[in-house]
Amino acid sequence: DTGVSQDPRHKITKRGQNVTFRCDPISEHNRLYWYRQTLGQGPEFLTYFQNEAQLEKSRLLSDRFSAERPKGSFSTLEIQRTEQGDSAMYLCASSSPGLAGGMTDTQYFGPGTRLTVL
Amino acid sequence: AQSVTQLDSHVSVSEGTPVLLRCNYSSSYSPSLFWYVQHPNKGLQLLLKYTSAATLVKGINGFEAEFKKSETSFHLTKPSAHMSDAAEYFCVVKTSYDKVIFGPGTSLSVIP
Numbered sequence: 001d002t003g004v005s006q007d008p009r010h011k012i013t014k015r016g017q018n019v020t021f022r023c024d025p026i027s028e029h030n031r032l033y034w035y036r037q038t039l040g041q042g043p044e045f046l047t048y049f050q051n052e053a054q055l056e057k058s059r060l061l062s063d064r065f066s067a068e069r070p071k072g073s074f075s076t077l078e079i080q081r082t083e084q085g086d087s088a089m090y091l092c093a094s095s096s097p098g099l100a101g102g103m104t105d106t107q108y109f110g111p112g113t114r115l116t117v118l
Numbered sequence: 119a120q121s122v123t124q125l126d127s128h129v130s131v132s133e134g135t136p137v138l139l140r141c142n143y144s145s146s147y148s149p150s151l152f153w154y155v156q157h158p159n160k161g162l163q164l165l166l167k168y169t170s171a172a173t174l175v176k177g178i179n180g181f182e183a184e185f186k187k188s189e190t191s192f193h194l195t196k197p198s199a200h201m202s203d204a205a206e207y208f209c210v211v212k213t214s215y216d217k218v219i220f221g222p223g224t225s226l227s228v229i230p
Contacts, residue, residue: 003161004161033218035220040222040223041222041223042122042208042220042221042222042223043162043208043220044220045217045218045219091161091162093162106152106164106167107164107218108164109154109161109162109163110161111159111160111161112161
């Protein structure tokens with residue numbers, strides 16, 4: 001399977017603990033995105049990488065959140081001191097800009113990591 | 119500011135009847151528009167996208183959407199609903215390389 005993969009698929013943690021999620025994009029894609037989706041809502045943009053550079057961060061991404069993509073391949077999203085409000089589905093997507101330069105590139109989504117904070 | 123409105127949070131149709139899922143957008147720029155589908159416990163899948171090449175866009179599984187600039191709409195249609203179409207549908211606006219805005223979603227139910 002050459003799609004976007006995410007690990008773990010489910011994570012249950014206690015409030016105050018740190019968690020880390022991993023995303024492996026489609027291998028030839030140089031862009032990688034993180035989103036958060038809460039129940040009954042559409043995904044909300046969190047952050048975006050082009051290769052290893054983090055180019056955009058949403059205001060939703062508080063100081064407790066950090067994302068990395070050290071070698072321009074897989075990415076990790078860490079949440080420190082988790083809160084119950086962090087419970088959500090965390091989605092990763094990847095894309096390749098193609099000839100259009102990025103405006104029309106399609107983002108391919110992984111299955112997501114469902115986080116439950118008790 | 120850019121935004122996406124999906125006019126119906128839930129749509130219910132009988133199997134074999136047409137589907138209409140409505141989407142309106144607001145954008146200062148010429149947007150790219152997408153429809154994604156999300157089945158329970160599965161990832162988001164692209165149905166179709168509008169990139170200014172043609173106003174009527176055909177996607178997978180018999181879905182199509184028409185871009186109407188004057189109405190700032192991008193409604194999704196299908197002539198005949200199938201049970202497997204039951205899912206959550208998201209209209210998406212992309213106005214720059216990294217600005218992607220999802221609508222709140224429309225839940226489609228298909229009644230046998």
